[in-house]
Amino acid sequence: MSEYILELKDVNFKYENAPTVEEPALKNINLKVKKGEFIGVIGSNNSGKSTLCALCNGLIPKALDGEFSGQVLVDGQDIKDVSTAKMSQKVGLVLPDPEAQLSQLTVYDELTFGPSNLELPREKIFEEADRVMKLIRLENFKERSPFSLSGGEQQRVAIASVLAMNPEILVLDEPTSNLDPLSTQEIFEIICKLNREMNMTVILVEHEVELMAQYVDRFVVMDNGRIVLDGSPKEVFSHREVFEQIKMFIPTVTSLAGEIDEEYRKWGNYEYPITLEEMIKIIDSRKE
Amino acid sequence: MSDMSMYIPGNSFFHKCDAKVKMLLLVIVSIMAFLFHSPYLSGFLLIVGAVFNYISIGNRMFKHMLTRMIIIMMFFLIILHGFVNPRGETPASFFGQEISLPFFGAYTYEGFYLGLVFWLRLSSIIMMAELFISTTSPSDLIHGLHKLGVPYNFCFMVSMSLQLIPISVREAQIINSAQRARGLPEKSIVDRFKGLLPMFVPLVVSSLERMERTSMALECRGFGNTNNPTSMSDIVIRKSDIALMVITLLLLVACVIIRIRFGSFDMTDHLTSWADCFRLVAR
C-alpha cells in the first residue's frame, strides 16, 4: 500500500452547470495526506473547499456531474472504482447543510443508520452508537425526531451520524457553522481527540482560522480553485503577503508580530506566534 | 407539527408486540367486522379494541385523533342515517312519538339498524388501527414491512416521505413570511390565494434541491450499499404474541363456520321495535 491514505493527483474539475462558465472549480490540485494527519482547509468563499471535500469520497465525479480529470486515490484505490456507498466505510463526509443530512425518525436511528447499511453486526452497531452518543453528548435527544432539533443540535447529530460509521478519514465541511463558540470549541476538541487517540485522519474545512491554528498539524490554503499554500501553521502564516493578496486574515497575534516586525526581531530570535498562548509565553519569557 | 406520526411511546404488551403480529390482528379484525350483518360481533370487537387501547396508552386514547373520528362517525352514521337511509320504512317510536326531518322523512328502525351496524364495523377496525398506530414506532413499522417482503428502498421511501410533510410545511411557512415581509398583500382571501402561487414555485424548487442534497448525504452514509441492512429493531416474537395470534385465528375460523352455517344474522327486514334491532333471530 502507498504511504499516503489520500492522494489527489493533478485534479481538475468543472461543474457542468457552473454559474461562471469558463472557470473550473478546481485547478491542478495535488494533495497528499498521510494517515493520522489533521489538516485544516481554509480559503475565502467559492475557493473550492466544498468541491475538494466532495472529491475525497467520490461524490465527485460520481454524483455531481462535470468535467473531471486527474486521479483520486484513497488508500491506494482509485475512487472511480468503488461506489460512494462502499467508500463511506473509509471516508466519512459531514456536509455543511445539517437538515439535508438527516433522514431518520429518531436521533438514535440516525446514528445506527449508517452502520446498518454497512451490514455490521447488531451489537457492534449499538456499541458504536452509544459511544458516539456519549462523545457528542446527545443522550438527551435520543428519542427525539432530528427534525425537531435546533440547527446547532442537528449539526451535532450530523457529525455523530458520520462518526458512528467509524471512518478512517473524516472529512468535515464547515461542521460548526451553526454552533455557538463554546460548542464549536467542544467539537474541535472531540475531533482532535479522535485524531490523536484513534489516529483518525481528519480534513476540516472551516473559517475559524484562529481556533483551527490551535489544533491542526497542517493547513491547506485555497484560493480560486487552487491550493496556494500548504504546510504547518507556522509555515503557512509566515507568508503574510499571500494572505493579504487573497484577502484572508491570519491570526491576530501573528499579524501583530508582523506589524511590529522590527521591534519583534529585537526581542530575540523567536518565530512568529500563531496562538495567543504562544505570544503570552514569549512575552513572559522576556520578562525574566 | 414537527412530529406527524401518531405513535405514543410506552412499554405495554402491545408496544412490545411485533409489528407483524399487530398487522395480522388488524387484518383479522377487519375480516371479522364484516362477517355478520348484526351489531354483536363488531360491537364486541369495538369493546375489546377499546380495552386494548386503554391498556396500552391509557387516557391518551380519548384525545387520539382516531377516537375522535369514531365519535364523529357515530353522529353521521347513527343519527343522520336514521333519517336518510333509503331502505328505511318503519318509523321509529320515541316514547310513542315519531321524529322526522323536512325533506328526509321520519327516523326509521331500518336506518338506525343499518347505521349502527356500519358504524360498529368501521369503528372496530379504526379502533384496532389506533392500537396499531399508537403502539408501533414508525421505524418498527418500516422494519415490519421490510420483513414481510416489501423492498427496503420502498420502505425507506415511505419513512422519508412521512418526514417530508412537516419539513415542507415549515418551509412553506418560511417562504410565506419572507414574501409577506416583502409586501405580498394579505388582506382578503383572494389575496391569500394569489399568494399561493409565488409560494408554490420556490417550495417545489427548494424541495427538489433538498432531495438532491439529501440523496448525496445518504450515499455518504452507505445507503445503497446493500438491500438488506442490519435490522436494529429489538422486537422479537414472544410466546404471548403467538398465543394472541392463535386465539384470534381460532376465533376467525369459528366465526367463518358460523357464518357459513347460519348466515349473516341480518335483521333489516324484520324490524318493528327497538328490541328487534338487538335480536339475533327474527321473531
Ligand SMILES: Nc1ncnc2c1ncn2[C@@H]1O[C@H](COP(=O)(O)OP(=O)(O)OP(=O)(O)O)[C@@H](O)[C@H]1O
Ligand atoms: N453544485 C454546483 N453546481 C455548479 N457549480 C457549483 C456547485 N457547487 C459549487 N459550484 C461552484 O464551484 C465553485 C467552488 O465552490 P465551492 O462550494 O467548492 O466553494 P467553497 O470554498 O466551499 O465556498 P464556501 O466557503 O462558500 O463554502 C464556485 O464558483 C461555485 O459557484
Ligand SMILES: [Mg+2]
Ligand atoms: Mg463550502
